[in-house]
Amino acid sequence: MSSAKKPEHPIPYGRQDINADDLAAVVAALQGDFLTQGPAIAQFEAEFAAWCGSRYAVAVSNGTAALHLCTLALGVQPGEKVITTPITFAASANCVRYCGGEVVFADIDPATALLDIEAVRSLLDAAPAGTYKGVIPVDFAGNPVNLEAYRALADQHGLWIIEDACHAPGGAFTDSKGNKQRCGNGQFADLAIFSFHPVKHIATGEGGMITTNNPELYEKLLMLRTHGITRDPARMHENHGGWYHEMQTLGYNYRITDFQCALGSSQLKRADAGLARRRAIAARYDAAFSGSKVGTLQTTAGADHAYHLYVILSTDRKGLYDYLREAGIFAQVHYIPCHTHPYYRGLGHQPGDHPRSEAYYSQCLSLPMYPTLTEEEQAYVIEKVLAFHA
Numbered sequence: 535m536s537s538a539k540k541p542e543h544p545i546p547y548g549r550q551d552i553n554a555d556d557l558a559a560v561v562a563a564l565q566g567d568f569l570t571q572g573p574a575i576a577q578f579e580a581e582f583a584a585w586c587g588s589r590y591a592v593a594v595s596n597g598t599a600a601l602h603l604c605t606l607a608l609g610v611q612p613g614e615k616v617i618t619t620p621i622t623f624a625a626s627a628n629c630v631r632y633c634g635g636e637v638v639f640a641d642i643d644p645a646t647a648l649l650d651i652e653a654v655r656s657l658l659d660a661a662p663a664g665t666y667k668g669v670i671p672v673d674f675a676g677n678p679v680n681l682e683a684y685r686a687l688a689d690q691h692g693l694w695i696i697e698d699a700c701h702a703p704g705g706a707f708t709d710s711k712g713n714k715q716r717c718g719n720g721q722f723a724d725l726a727i728f729s730f731h732p733v734k735h736i737a738t739g740e741g742g743m744i745t746t747n748n749p750e751l752y753e754k755l756l757m758l759r760t761h762g763i764t765r766d767p768a769r770m771h772e773n774h775g776g777w778y779h780e781m782q783t784l785g786y787n788y789r790i791t792d793f794q795c796a797l798g799s800s801q802l803k804r805a806d807a808g809l810a811r812r813r814a815i816a817a818r819y820d821a822a823f824s825g826s827k828v829g830t831l832q833t834t835a836g837a838d839h840a841y842h843l844y845v846i847l848s849t850d851r852k853g854l855y856d857y858l859r860e861a862g863i864f865a866q867v868h869y870i871p872c873h874t875h876p877y878y879r880g881l882g883h884q885p886g887d888h889p890r891s892e893a894y895y896s897q898c899l900s901l902p903m904y905p906t907l908t909e910e911e912q913a914y915v916i917e918k919v920l921a922f923h924a
């Protein structure tokens with residue numbers, strides 16, 4: 535194999551793709567009448583809901599705000615227990631803490647690095663009924679969780695489900711009837727959330743979305759997004775005139791801007807093309823690493839992976855990380871197990887609590903994965919990863 539040259543600019547693990555159409559869409563929104571609450575928001579929400587197959591979508595300032603609004607809308611109370619995975623971005627767990635709830639981690643399935651439903655089942659079976667209020671599975675790396683299985687378990691134990699679908703817009707799993715179920719389509723989870731941070735599939739700068747099929751939750755989210763205020767006369771206790779509105783609950787300002795949503799709509803037009811490109815990149819990595827010493831993760835049976843990340847497993851992860859960095863490849867680690875962060879240790883969680891997550895963490899590395907990664911760049915990444923393991 536010929537040795538490719540070190541790239542002029544480092545190759546990141548993920549990056550946004552902004553084209554001339556995106557720029558034109560943002561400029562048009564900026565030249566319009568509304569900077570914040572204009573028509574581009576409702577348009578982006580409607581387009582995103584249609585794309586996911588959900589009834590409703592609520593655009594918000596970022597994915598973390600989306601998670602917080604979900605725990606608020608579901609009414610998480612201080613001390614209430616909610617289950618999630620250690621292998622996720624901390625926000626998946628933190629949203630429970632924002633409401634004073636208690637985060638209970640369950641370990642991962644090492645084959646997929648997804649929250650292990652059997653570990654969740656064990657927790658539920660071992661506790662008195664009503665101990666747990668909800669579960670937050672994460673479509674980690676873009677690999678869709680089988681939410682039909684989670685729904686059945688959640689219904690047995692009276693739990694709600696928030697699907698953290700930040701990694702998986704456009705992903706789908708196959709249900710027991712053989713139907714494809716798109717991430718965030720609201721068929722099984724009560725609420726699903728997405729992020730439009732630049733490393734995610736669709737970029738709006740900062741930005742997020744909640745999808746749901748539940749009309750009551752939808753109405754709550756709309757109010758909570760904007761201070762708990764309603765201007766809908768049908769919902770008000772009194773009405774003093776055209777200016778009148780009521781703050782009915784303690785909400786937040788988690789609104790997104792009109793020009794960000796104009797960017798989101800423009801980006802959404804290329805989401806399917808971006809997914810196809812991500813899948814082609816993954817197929818090439820798969821082929822390159824099969825039969826090598828480089829470990830990879832399995833995809834949920836029958837699922838369409840959305841490949842936010844392409845994770846490899848290496849017994850000398852630190853060595854590999856440093857070697858790639860030296861070669862101008864900025865691979866990344868996803869994630870440091872959430873329960874081992876000092877904040878969660880301070881709440882009584884400890885290293886050793888979730889050995890499969892910790893073993894996964896010791897080996898995982900996310901390789902460059904984004905639609906504009908060129909074939910040449912990918913060939914260089916593959917060459918370096920294989921050379922390290924030779």
Ligand SMILES: *Cc1c(COP(=O)(O)O)cnc(C)c1O
Nearest residue numbers: 596597598623625700729730731
């Ligand atoms: C990015 C991300 C979030 C948070 O999204 P922000 O828009 O950065 O607040 C939450 N969960 C997961 C799994 C993520 O990857």
